[in-house]
Amino acid sequence: MSTPQLDKIYDPKAVEARWSQIWNQQGYFHASPTHSGQPYCIVIPPPNITGSLHVGHALNHSIQDILIRWRRMQGLNVLWLPGTDHAGIATQNVVEKQLMAEGLSRESLGRERFIERVWQWKAASGDTIIRQQKRLGESCDWDRLRFTMDEGLSKAVLEVFVRLHEEELIYRGERLINWCPRCLTALSDIEVEHEEIKGKLCSIEYPLEQDPAIRLTVATTRPETLFGDSAVAVHPEDPRYNRLIGQRVRLPLTHRTIPIVGDAILVDREFGTGAVKITPAHDFNDFEAGERHGLPRYSIFDHQALLDPERLKAAGVEQALIDAVATLPVTKARPKIEQVLKDRGLLTKVDDHKMSIGKCYRCKTVVEPYLSPQWFVKIKPLAEPAIQAVEDGRIRIIPDGWTNNYLGWMRDIKDWCISRQIWWGHQIPAWYCRHCNTESLVETEHRIPGVTYGPGHTPKRLVILSTAKPIVAKQAPASCPLCNGTELIRDPDVLDTWFSSALWPFSTLGWPNHTPELKTYYPTSTLVTGLDILFFWVARMIMMGLKFMGDVPFRDVYIHALVRDAEGQKMSKSKGNVIDPLHVMEQFGTDALRFTLASMASPGRDIKLAEERIEGYRNFANKIWNAARFSLMNLDGPRAVTIPSERTFPDRWILSRLNQTIRSVTSELEAYRFDRAANTLYQFIWHEYCDWYLELIKPTLQDPASQDGPGTRQTLVETLETTMRLLHPFMPYLTEEIWHTLPHQGESIVIQTYPKPESSWVAPEMDHRFALLEQTIGLVRTSRVLLNYPPAQQIMFYVAHDEPQQQDHLHELRSHLSHLGRGTVDLAPPTHWPTGNLLRLVAEGLSVGIKVAGDVDLNKALDRITKEQSEQTKEIQRLEGKLRNQEFIAKAPPEVISDHQDRLKSLRRDQSMLLSSAQQVQAMLGA
């Protein structure tokens, strides 16, 4: 029989490339509704096509792959559906940047050619992350790769939009929305990131119209918006001001006067001066206050957040000031305005003030509240069932702690702004009849400085006022249903990318068609995601799934941690502290990275990732590799299958431990405790299988005449093969490689069955026996170190136990004791041991004595014994104290009391033996 030889060190690179290719070629990951087994489906959180694999993906995907490989091996009908999303704003930004480098712009290309250009970009660069995912060994059904802009998924988007519109759950209206002046588009509330900054609070005086000598002082952080003020609010119960309500003030720097209104909602009497300017077109709270008081809205910025001279004029601003600030951005206009106010004696105070500003989550530009017509989803009716689904447990959020977070957000949810003023994405299926909307369709010439426009592309900007009446349909209507006019303009806006992502769990399975896939795999089983997209994505999938499928999109939502750097800082390119998973995979191997991430995925705690950790698990992979290598070197010879109870002590013990390991790994996976599953495997493989089992069986394997040989070889193969299957979801490459070198049936470990607990392996008595062995060998080894005996030196040692049964076990363990203790063992009772030249250590009734030979320093040994004595004395006193306590005796459970008594007895016994050990050593030292 020829045995394959393995290299001394595991080389992941060669192994990974090979298996990755074979797995995909063989179609192991291909799912089909016709396959047998209960369906188990995960849809991947679609990464962005502009992205490349970062360590957060690596964690997210490793966890999914562990679940998927585990369930596949369990015989379920598994589908892991991969894909990417089109990331409207991000992708458009990337392509625009490219165009800029070529001296072009999207405006110069025009919409159609620009979109073509994005598709080209996608074809060339959009699957970077997919290739990287394959390297991570992800067992997705790659044949089913989906993209949010695919034909099928786009069809789903149309269907959903039209149906929601029919049910009046989608509407168009003019609202104050968050606007990114760089991306030139609306954003939803949650696409704005808030950041604390040090700002200034300006006190500005507004003279009363009737008596300009009296001035009302307002406090503001944004003095430039004063041009858009339409009132000043005070608290109706504030005695300082309430008599002024109904009067008017002169709005500085303008020709306007504005009313003083009483508003208990807006005004906090304690804050600032107690008087607030109301600027309905530029602040969300002011917008609502404006509604309450029927105030006009003066919008003073254009869409790039530059002060717009036309609008300033309409707001009655003094011409000199218009000239001074026109077309300036806020940052430049503000100081100028402050200066003018100061010159006129109206700016009386500037205080430092902590405040937060909103930034675009894609480009970090400061967003502006901007008044514009937009499309919205009326969200409350959709949120209701989505709240219930979580409340009544149809959807489980794991860890449970995030449930309240979800519920709180859902109960307070705001309408969702879904229109984006960009080109890349699903264009809104709404058309406007020119004839019927002549007043509402306003086209203005709009040249962007520095842009050369191609022939036929007039730089026009179409504004569709909120009064325009849209025709919403899946296809472009041939004519206007009202006037039969044929001049129809399509709404230029596209939908928020998350709108299409919200449909992901069913649009990817073929909806709106009734496909077998949809029938088999919906609802999906588990969603694995990070907390950052709980609201963006998870909540919206739940709403849409319930609405359009009538059922939840998934049963379990597993929320994993954020990966940070070793110092706990968020990783970011600008900080330069990113750990590149591809580099790590190159350096330490994919399996090491995967195992590291799994082992650190403790719930509710962020992962602080350091390279040393990955290195540690690289070493683990190498350890496993060498265990396999050892096995192969020792497998020559016949193997015999016998029932477990007839096998040797080491075999029965390792089977018992393996059984327990299978149990706990399985139950930890069921509980989504990847960390504990990984640590259980680590502990078993390294510290039981390698450290003890392989050592215990060496004499048998290396003795060709041993009677135990055939059985031991059998157990060795059996346990190693089983362990490889158990570990496979975590370390797919290494286990596949090793599995193939072992005697096996089948063509790949990927499609083998996952180990199940085996009752015939259970042997608690072997576990106890092992504990005795381990303790004995531990004392022998400690003694050797104390006496400076090198490991190779054969020694003479004595072992005895107080309890007859344990003493019997020691006899049964004799050969293992002498092998692992490296010497000759004498099992005579301590009364027969030599009294001189012996070092004796004691633990729980067990005594180990080692002959002291040659010139050794016994002081170390004496220190050790003395220390042990004092620790034991302390523990004895503690236990005695407890047992003397009448209340303890009266109230503690009997088993606790007897346990305490047993321990005390054992300690007292040990103590007296230790005392004689100490005396003997002292005698030797004295001699």
Added chain:
RNA sequence: AGGCGGAUAGCUCAGUUGGGAGAGCGCUGCCCUUACAAGGCAGGGGUCACAGGUUCGAUCCCUGUUCCGCCUACCA
């Protein structure tokens, strides 16, 4: 401001019916013992953040405090 989470060995973290405090890495000493030096063996190291309370007994349950992190909202 509100909500949530965390504080355990030098570092990173486990630790549920409350009863002797653990792992990995790092550190110290010895050893290239025929699978593995990416290794083996042994060892040191912790008033479990602080203060109260409940209990015979608290790292664990309750209350409060401090510090750190995150989320949500507001901040004229």
